[in-house]
Amino acid sequence: MIIKYSHPWKIALYVFFAFLKSLQVVFVAFIFQKFIDFAQKPQGSLIKLTVFAVCGLLIFGIVGIIYQYFYYKIIEEINLALKSASANYLVNNYAGHNEIDSSFMTNDLKQIETNSIEAELSIISDLIQFLAAVISAFVSSWIIALVFLIASFTPAVIQSVFGPKIEKNSEKWEKSNSNYTNTVIETHSGAEMANIYDVQFSMVNRLIKAAKLMETALFKTNWTKGMSNEMTMIVAYIFSMFLPFAIGISFIVSGRLTLGTFMMIAQLANNFINPVVGIFGSVNDIKTAKPILQKIKKIDLLIKPQGSNTATASDTFQSLQLTDAGVSQGKQKIFANVNLKIDSGEKVLLQAPSGWGKSTLLNVLIGIQQLDSGSYEVNHSEVNGDWAKLHEYFSFIQQKPFILDDTLKYNITLGRHVSEEDLNYAVEQAGLTDLVNEKGLDYQLGKGGSNLSGGQNQRVEIARALVSKRPILLADEATSSLDQNLSLQIHQTILSEFKGTVIEVAHHISSNEKEMFDQIIDLSKQS
Numbered sequence: 001m002i003i004k005y006s007h008p009w010k011i012a013l014y015v016f017f018a019f020l021k022s023l024q025v026v027f028v029a030f031i032f033q034k035f036i037d038f039a040q041k042p043q044g045s046l047i048k049l050t051v052f053a054v055c056g057l058l059i060f061g062i063v064g065i066i067y068q069y070f071y072y073k074i075i076e077e078i079n080l081a082l083k084s085a086s087a088n089y090l091v092n093n094y095a096g097h098n099e100i101d102s103s104f105m106t107n108d109l110k111q112i113e114t115n116s117i118e119a120e121l122s123i124i125s126d127l128i129q130f131l132a133a134v135i136s137a138f139v140s141s142w143i144i145a146l147v148f149l150i151a152s153f154t155p156a157v158i159q160s161v162f163g164p165k166i167e168k169n170s171e172k173w174e175k176s177n178s179n180y181t182n183t184v185i186e187t188h189s190g191a192e193m194a195n196i197y198d199v200q201f202s203m204v205n206r207l208i209k210a211a212k213l214m215e216t217a218l219f220k221t222n223w224t225k226g227m228s229n230e231m232t233m234i235v236a237y238i239f240s241m242f243l244p245f246a247i248g249i250s251f252i253v254s255g256r257l258t259l260g261t262f263m264m265i266a267q268l269a270n271n272f273i274n275p276v277v278g279i280f281g282s283v284n285d286i287k288t289a290k291p292i293l294q295k296i297k298k299i300d301l302l303i304k305p306q307g308s309n310t311a312t313a314s315d316t317f318q319s320l321q322l323t324d325a326g327v328s329q330g331k332q333k334i335f336a337n338v339n340l341k342i343d344s345g346e347k348v349l350l351q352a353p354s355g356w357g358k359s360t361l362l363n364v365l366i367g368i369q370q371l372d373s374g375s376y377e378v379n380h381s382e383v384n385g386d387w388a389k390l391h392e393y394f395s396f397i398q399q400k401p402f403i404l405d406d407t408l409k410y411n412i413t414l415g416r417h418v419s420e421e422d423l424n425y426a427v428e429q430a431g432l433t434d435l436v437n438e439k440g441l442d443y444q445l446g447k448g449g450s451n452l453s454g455g456q457n458q459r460v461e462i463a464r465a466l467v468s469k470r471p472i473l474l475a476d477e478a479t480s481s482l483d484q485n486l487s488l489q490i491h492q493t494i495l496s497e498f499k500g501t502v503i504e505v506a507h508h509i510s511s512n513e514k515e516m517f518d519q520i521i522d523l524s525k526q527s
Contacts, residue, residue: 001078001116001117002078002117002120002121005077005081005082010070010073011074014121017063018067018124019132022129022131023060024064025132025133025268025270026133028057029136029264029268031053032267033261033263033264034049035049036259036263037258078117079113082112083109086109108177108178111288111292115289116289119286120282120286123279126274126282127279130271130279133268133270133272134149134272136268137265137269140261140264140268141261141262141265144244144247144265145265145268148265148266148268148272149272151243151272154238158231158235161228162224162231162284163284165224166284166287167287167290169221169224170221170288170290171290175291176217179213180210180211183210187204221288225284228284232281233277236276236277245266248266316379317471317500318343318344319379319380320340320342320365320376321340321377322338322364323339323374323377324337324339325337325338325364325375326338326372326373327360327370334357334360335357335360335523337374338374340521342501342503344471344501345499345500345501346501346519347495347502347504347516348519349506349519349520349521350503350521350523351505351509351520351522351523352505352522353524358476361523362476362505364376365394365503366387366390366394367388367389369385378390392470393471393472394470395470395474396461396465397478397494398461398478401457401458402461403452403457405444405447407445408432408440408441408460409423409441409442411445411449411460412426412460413464414464418467422467423441423467426464429466429497429498430462430493431493432460435452454486455489458478458486458490459493461478466498470500471501472502472503473498475494476505477505477507478506487509
């Protein structure tokens, strides 16, 4: 994870300062030995020894601060890289795979930070600290150091027993956590419906049930991991401390080792045990995060290149034609035998009753969905299901405008570079000039466009469509939720002012508005 998503020079500096920091335990053990030796046989100056010890620790303190900087800087860099990749996937693969959701973007990515990134960094520092302690101990007395070293690996037995269980429980927790997050979202969205039908108790119970499943799965994961860590610690103390101490004391009694040297090795041996226990604990954390890491790998494989961030016009549009077009879902026919021919500049109204499949037809036109039968041509070339090519022809006005909690300018341009001339033209044609004069382009529209009226939000969508300079404007029930006068104003804007092709899907529309169209096609008569 850290190698893939962090800069090599930052990792190199982290390793370098982790090495310098690891020497602190060697320094402390050395000073510890010198103090014991001085107590047994005073030689030299105790004041100088103390000053040397304090100055050395102050230097290591500075090293530790620099080490912490690179530790958290790498975490920040990887978190931003993961969030960037996830955001790119979320936007560019909206009609494809569903590997991530709101739970992934919040809870799962936080789990990656604590149970993968931090764990990997800890393994590196623990390993360096372990090696520094081992080498120093072997220099002092290789026999006692070897005893401590062999004993320090006994926790591996515990890890081999609990590791698979931790991994299995973590997979269950990840699934239940995702289900709980989705249930929370559904419960919040369905609160009004629950009150209408007096089913609040049922909805609350449904959420509590999902919460219980999530918490139970989390408990099992944490309990198994905690039990593994406790057993590892107990075994580590027995085999990595008590037994080696007994052997070391026998060496002192027999005169083969001084007390100061033994205490130095014992001090260093803590950095045999603690790093080993830490490494196995970090391995457990990584196993806990394995299901989420699998999603990260899938995202890397499925992610599509980001599109251009500039407003560009597509190739010149001449005509589009559907011939005997049909779409089915399983054994159910959505529509069949649809025939359309629309030329450049035409204003076309498509009508059909609710449930006919108008939204599916629009998805076919912009390339999200493929026809199961028939053909779809643009400029006399077959384009069925070719999203990459087709979507460049279309701008879109939806029944419920999509408004971001951002500025008016951003909602119109969606972050693309648009010239001031083109932006002002779109604002004027969409009827937003008064709003811009009063509030300015930096006016915050609020969540879901809460700071604007319904008609103003719809006009923002129109301006967005116009500034895109796409040759075809699709309108999906764009005025069905507006009053008749406002609906007429919107239609005058998109049918009279917009010089390109307009294809509108509408269920109910006034006779005055129908007169503005060049073609009115009743889709229900074609299936």
